[in-house]
Amino acid sequence: MAISRESRAFRDISLSFDPHPVTKDLPILKNARAITRSVQNLVQTIPTERFFQPILGSDVRASLFDFVDFATASVIEEQIITTIDNFEPRVANVQVDVDPQPDNNTFNVTIFYDIVGQDFPTQEFSFLLEATR
């Protein structure tokens, strides 16, 4: 069977590796989901974690044990923006909101961005940064 490729589409595999319930195929992340996953990966990668690419990733984890306040939140914000600017060329107009929640000892991070060259609305996704030990 001939393999067809869609121009300017982004396709990534899902690291969950859960097979499709019907076709039993490997799950595929497409376009906006693929990029969202990528941004999340970048933010959560610790520098020196990847082989031979010591600067890849962001150092947000280093800030998790600091005071959960707006000063730390601003540092995390800065780190996330720098990381995405450096390593994810598919997105632009990145905005990051980091909301410190001292009672829960977590930061609620929301990232907004536009996908370059594709007709998608501004993307948004959130995740919690929490010191787990």
Next chain:
Amino acid sequence: MPFTKFTNLDFDQIRSQIKDYLRANSTFTDFDFEGSNFSVLIDTLAYNTYITAYNSNMIVNESFLDSATLRENVVSLARNIGYVPRSRSAAKARVNLTVQTTSTSPTMTLEAGLVCVGSVNESQFVFSVPENVTTTINSGTAKFNDLDVCQGTYLKKQFVVDGSLDQRFILQNPFIDTSTIVVKVKGASDSGEGREYELAQNILNLNKNSEIYLLQEVQDERYELLFGDGYFGKKLENGSIITVSYITTDGIDGNGAKNFAYSGRVTDNLGNVIVPSSDVTISTTSKAQNGGEIESIDSIKYFAPRIYSSQYRAVTARDYEAIIQSIYPNTESVSVVGGEELDPPEFGNVIISIKPKNGDFVSDFDKESIATKLKNYSLSGINQKIVDLKVLFVEIDSAVYYNNAKVSNINDLKSKVSSTLNTFATANINQFGGRFKYSKLCQTIDSTDSAITSNITRVRIRRNLKTLINTSAQYELCYGNKFRMDKNGFNIKSTGFGLSGKSGTFYFTDTPGENGKGVISVVKESNDKGEYEVVIKSAGTVDYVKGEILLNTITFSSTVKENNIVEIQAVPDSNDVIGLKDLYLSFSVADSEINMIKDTITSGEQISGVGYKVTSSYLNGELKRG
């Protein structure tokens, strides 16, 4: 599918190959982006491939003598062709010990172990003897004459043979001088430490009763002893006690110790300790020398195949080179010339010159010892003559032009040039059969610093005439290079010397004649006006073509230079100088002249060239050297 290079050892290249493959064969597209999930998989794959490729490469490299890099593997591969790398060697000094005693014992024994302490460069080094030395006591005085003491600490190790197949006899200390190892084996019927076993280099002439051991280097520069198997060499009995004594040394650091303080232990014929009745006096016959480091990996790679190809037989010049290096580790360079190549020929002789690592001459003792050891390897009917080194010094007189704008300190620049020349000398010239390459030298000077704009370098060659003071003798000096013959003379120059029965300082000079030959005259500097008068018109001849000076019978009474040396220099016809036959070429940076001259044109001070200091490309017309 793109072309795949299977030999990549670079992580990034492996990764880009995987991406190329995916680009052509996959429905996925995100592998180019570092944050993607696919990128994580690719990194894992590439890392896996990288580790496998690296391991394969190391395994293959380490399997061959030429490419192995780990000492353990190089040594092991060399062992396969019967080569035992040289160990560290202890610096040895020869001393005379005089001990006064009131003991009535007929003999006195200096026990193996610490004998004295010497110092080098404000560091203390201990000197030991590997075995007991016994001498007689005459009128309360015991003299240990010509005692060789080795720099290092004397140690003993005992093994009990348990008969198991996997028992190994490894000496755990590194830095052992293996020539000091003494092995004694005590069987059930032996007394004391037992019988001494000899080191065997190979299994020739061995039988089941030979009391021998073999030595091999194992991990971490340590040594293992191997004993006979009952066919080649005597097999060890169960319960035997092996006592191994040896000296661990600081190697090259111990060289140069001259003054020693006694710290030894002496006993009488019954083994009781003798306390000397007064201070033990130590006089030094020869200072500590010949200490050396363990053989380097490069040296093992170079000599192992050569020793193997020589098959322990000294036939070709290369065989001699390899064998002399193994029996005299202090060798820096060896020249071997067959007698038939000499003028006049000396058939049946092999002339050997050795340049030791520390110094210029091999001592008579070492020469004798090398000659004796060489006999085991050489062909019958061939005589080896170990002769003193004939050094042909190359000196330069260099005018180095520099751009003033780029220099902060001229002396620093000058030292930088000297240091570059020293490196150049060691790396390229100082050896037998060496060649002084003029163009390379000029290039080296120019590239020392960006401030150097050019250089004018003039070359001269020199040999040192070792004179016999107050003894009439004829002398011959061969330079092995054609001399430049200026018809006005001033080609041959010497340092000053005194002549028997005459007062004043004299010099050699030359008068060119016909057919590339000339006459050597002796001249004396007049007291006034710096003029010279001829004292002996025909004191010898010079052959400009062969590069040879012959002096008729002459009696020197003194020399201006130390050690009865008269330095005689000539100008080579070619700026490239070779070390012919047994001449050891040495680039003497210390005797060379480096003059720093400001390049007024390049630095912009006088762009018209007015005031530019021009240097002649030819040497000066002075009559005497210096």
